[in-house]
Amino acid sequence: MFRQRKPKRFNYNPRFSNENEETSSDNEAQGSKEFLREWREARRGKRKSRPIISMRTLLIVLVLLLICMYVLERKYIQ
Template identity: 40%
Template sequence: MFNQRKNKRFSYKPRFQDSNPDSYREELKDGLETKWNEVKGGAKRKGNVLTSLPALIIILVLLFVLIYILDGYMK
């Protein structure tokens, strides 16, 4: 009457797994490391010289100087 349900057990084996699970884990780890290195290396930023931070700061300073000079002409 008060029987509890037992856990079901499955004998699942992945389709592409080798017979030795340790070698599978090593291959998976090596594959992930090489993929990560490829992605990390390919994501180097190749920005334009005008969009670099020092160039933008110089342009901003020149803009303020130009505004100051033009303001002097208006007075």
Template identity: 55%
Template structure:
């Protein structure tokens, strides 16, 4: 009638453990150089996300909206 919930169990294996270091064929220096080269390649490729407005356009639209609201309020008051 009153079932007790069991604790969940996970098969968690840490990414950076002593066992994984022994199994890996690459030494630490080669791994870091590979990571650095991938990071620099990703950083150098300056790709813009298409479909998003720039911050300058958004601020300009906000200012124009506020001016329009002010003028409409003055006209109808």
């Protein structure tokens, strides 16, 4: 009447298995050397440094300063 589902089959290999200890240590050593090489190359590359105060912020401060100077000049030099 009802069809039974087949059990799923998983291809799980444990991370810290004793079976492939020799091959995994070789792969780890090669992987870590490759990772270090890529990391060093990335560090040597040009770094983009952000300016402490962006150009947009400086323009806003300049405009506000000019407005304040104008208002104070009108108020005290009439």
